[in-house]
Amino acid sequence: MKKGHQSWVFESKPVIISSAAVGGPFEAKGAIAEDFDILHEDIWLGQDSFEKAEKKLLEQACEIAIEKAKVKKEDIGFFLSGDLLNQIVTSSFAARTLSIPYLGIYGACSSSMEGLALASLLVSSKAADYVLAAATSHNSASEKQYRYPTEYGGQKPPTAQWTVTGSGAAIVASKGEGPKVTSATIGRVIDMGISDPFNMGEAMAPAAVDTIEAHFRDLNISPSYYDMIATGDLGALGHRIAGELLNKHGMNIPPEILTDCGLLIYKQDQPVLSGGSGCGCSSTVTYGHLLNRMRKGELKKILIVATGALMSPMTFQQKESIPGIAHAVSIEM
Amino acid sequence: MKKGHQSWVFESKPVIISSAAVGGPFEAKGAIAEDFDILHEDIWLGQDSFEKAEKKLLEQACEIAIEKAKVKKEDIGFFLSGDLLNQIVTSSFAARTLSIPYLGIYGACSSSMEGLALASLLVSSKAADYVLAAATSHNSASEKQYRYPTEYGGQKPPTAQWTVTGSGAAIVASKGEGPKVTSATIGRVIDMGISDPFNMGEAMAPAAVDTIEAHFRDLNISPSYYDMIATGDLGALGHRIAGELLNKHGMNIPPEILTDCGLLIYKQDQPVLSGGSGCGCSSTVTYGHLLNRMRKGELKKILIVATGALMSPMTFQQKESIPGIAHAVSIEM
Structure with missing residues (x-):
């Protein structure tokens, strides 16, 4: 390794x-x-x-x-x-x-x-x-x-x-047929001071951006290396903020590449507010939908950037802001 | 590896x-x-x-x-x-x-x-x-x-x-001076049906025994290899039960070798009931006391078998029993 x-x-x-x-x-x-x-x-x-x-x-x-x-x-x-x-x-x-x-x-x-x-x-x-x-x-x-x-x-x-x-x-x-895990980037905790537990997307977006930047810096590749970069579950608002932040940092990822598991899982007309979240969001979207697309040959190289809000109801009550984290895994066919 | x-x-x-x-x-x-x-x-x-x-x-x-x-x-x-x-x-x-x-x-x-x-x-x-x-x-x-x-x-x-x-x-x-980590054994979850959250030692003892047995089986060594085998935090009762279980399984570890972090940390006259517990028990006893003893040359080879009770107040309320686990790490000077 x-x-x-x-x-x-x-x-x-x-x-x-x-x-x-x-x-x-x-x-x-x-x-x-x-x-x-x-x-x-x-x-x-x-x-x-x-x-x-x-x-x-x-x-x-x-x-x-x-x-x-x-x-x-x-x-x-x-x-x-x-x-x-x-x-x-x-x-x-x-x-x-x-x-x-x-x-x-x-x-x-x-x-x-x-x-x-x-x-x-x-x-x-x-x-x-x-x-x-x-x-x-x-x-x-x-x-x-x-x-x-x-x-x-x-x-x-x-x-x-x-x-x-x-x-x-x-x-x-260690061997067999299927999509291969080629690399992983472990995130740092990033906290921009957001404390609203009904706005996790905004709280986690900077962590996603930090990990995406670290991934490309560490591996010395550019976003165009991937067919798809899917953040964990930022939802509609967090997805927009992450895109803007990436732009601001000079990393322009085209909208057809940058997506979010929280946006992929539900239909537009379902009453899910800003989109899906939870450990089951990025895990089912990745292990179901995205790997199926890879097996069908529709996607060759993807980067999953799963985001997490590391708060608890108690830290919210104690007026703490929400620390975010994101871990990225690269999967290639 | x-x-x-x-x-x-x-x-x-x-x-x-x-x-x-x-x-x-x-x-x-x-x-x-x-x-x-x-x-x-x-x-x-x-x-x-x-x-x-x-x-x-x-x-x-x-x-x-x-x-x-x-x-x-x-x-x-x-x-x-x-x-x-x-x-x-x-x-x-x-x-x-x-x-x-x-x-x-x-x-x-x-x-x-x-x-x-x-x-x-x-x-x-x-x-x-x-x-x-x-x-x-x-x-x-x-x-x-x-x-x-x-x-x-x-x-x-x-x-x-x-x-x-x-x-x-x-x-x-990867290099430097100090005690060396030579092996680790990752435990399975063991649940013998104990459901009393005021008796964690008994609930966790079988997991400690399962991991100790796995360790010696996997490494093909005997308990006498170690100067000390310290379970995580079984306390007085759990420690006794673990000793008995090991005996029953034909693994006789002498009392001068088998000890427990929950018994080492406090004095006999402190009002701590069956002994210490918590993530801070095995971590402070190991990273403070035991590593100091190794650095002084008093101990050469130790096995720390940290035990955990994987329940929550909610699983208790829902009348579940307490799943136990133990992970062992071997440290040698």
């Missing part, structure tokens, strides 16, 4: 030999529904709590990824997963079910690419032949924990985003 | 070139007070919240470790940290201050060794020359979040443990 400041270049090119995406009812009505392996009409997934529903969602995504990879569960060296629930219990309880040596991670919605970056590092450094990486969120479990009970029906400003009910999982292997 | 199932053998032997431990008033009265770099008489550290106090604790441990290592902050490739607060905000907010590319991790009290294992993997795989690993907990911040406000003065059963107010940090480097 070659290192470049905050980036890792995987010369052995770990392969994503399989991936899976499982979603809920809102995602079933979304713009990329066909790219989900399972779509649940029931937000409860037949469980008696939203949290148990989220665990089932994650377990299903992992099981499908394992099945598609045609490997035995026992051959998977490590399971890396993160989610939004306190103490990332969704991931940990799914790890109990899977019984694969487990590394819990947390980077809010950036957990998807933190997991894929570390999984690729593990494979690349020969720590394992197969690593399972996943990230998950559940709209109602998140709303209940972060905001108000869903039954309360509280109104939100248009800058708010809609937490995706979805789990994405991928198996990274 | 060589792999052995769920273990990593670091042939390049990453070095812990510096480490630091910062503690609070209870730790100042404890059994290993002299091994702390700073001990605060004020549980608030002059801050207006327990959470801000914990952040300061972590920042101090990191700053001291960086200072001792005589490296520039800019030369540290990555910062890995975990804690017990929801959304690991202590770690993320300290990462904002440090401005080092950041990987958030969560394994409850096992976060200390999850961080050291991953930091060593990063250094060993040449992803960075210097990596900062840390873990932290604060008694009052934890009590407030997990149990009752401290002012409430709720009574606890003798099986309960005392969350350490402490932060431990270490800098792992």
Whole structure:
């Protein structure tokens, strides 16, 4: 492996030999529904709590990824997963079910690419032949924990985003067929003083820009290297701000290249305010939709820049601003 | 690097070139007070919240470790940290201050060794020359979040443990002087059905045993290889159960070798019930006391088996049992 400041270049090119995406009812009505392996009409997934529903969602995504990879569960060296629930219990309880040596991670919605970056590092450094990486969120479990009970029906400003009910999982292997992970850039925490939890996009946009700039500086390539650069879940407002910031920094990424997972997942007429968010956003969009497009030959080189807002309801109450982070992973066919 | 199932053998032997431990008033009265770099008489550290106090604790441990290592902050490739607060905000907010590319991790009290294992993997795989690993907990911040406000003065059963107010940090480097990280074993989640949050030791003991067995199986060595095997924070009861379980599995580790960080940190007459716990327990005991003993030549080979209880107050309320995990790291002088 070659290192470049905050980036890792995987010369052995770990392969994503399989991936899976499982979603809920809102995602079933979304713009990329066909790219989900399972779509649940029931937000409860037949469980008696939203949290148990989220665990089932994650377990299903992992099981499908394992099945598609045609490997035995026992051959998977490590399971890396993160989610939004306190103490990332969704991931940990799914790890109990899977019984694969487990590394819990947390980077809010950036957990998807933190997991894929570390999984690729593990494979690349020969720590394992197969690593399972996943990230998950559940709209109602998140709303209940972060905001108000869903039954309360509280109104939100248009800058708010809609937490995706979805789990994405991928198996990274030392060899095999599929899209390859070629590099990763680990982000720094950036905080521009935004403190409105209903405007995460604006809070995270500077972190996305910081990581994108670091990626191109470290790898000494230009944005035109990629067919698509998809930020994690900045939503409409954050996406616009990120584009403006990049321009200001002299990095003009054409609109046909720069997009956002939070904009890709839902249809324009769905009531999702500024777009999708949550660990399940970038993970299902990447592991479902985007990898499918790569497998079909529609995309050759993509950079996923998953963003995370590293606050908690408590830090908000204590009047702290929102620290943002973004981790980028480059995938090539 | 060589792999052995769920273990990593670091042939390049990453070095812990510096480490630091910062503690609070209870730790100042404890059994290993002299091994702390700073001990605060004020549980608030002059801050207006327990959470801000914990952040300061972590920042101090990191700053001291960086200072001792005589490296520039800019030369540290990555910062890995975990804690017990929801959304690991202590770690993320300290990462904002440090401005080092950041990987958030969560394994409850096992976060200390999850961080050291991953930091060593990063250094060993040449992803960075210097990596900062840390873990932290604060008694009052934890009590407030997990149990009752401290002012409430709720009574606890003798099986309960005392969350350490402490932060431990270490800098792992590709070369230099100091104790070397030789291997790591990543644990599976083990759940034996214990659901009493005031009896974490019993819930975590089987996970510690599972990881210890995996370590010796993967590395094909016997417990006598080590001068000391210290579990993370099982406390008195969990320590006894772990010893019994190991015996039952035919692995007789002499009592002078098998110990527990939760038993080492406080004096026998301190009112800490079954012993210390929290991410700050194994991190301060290891990065302060045990590494100091290694540097003095008192210990040559140690295995730290940090244990974590992967539950949340919500999973308890939903009547779930407590999943345990343990990650082991071998350090040799």
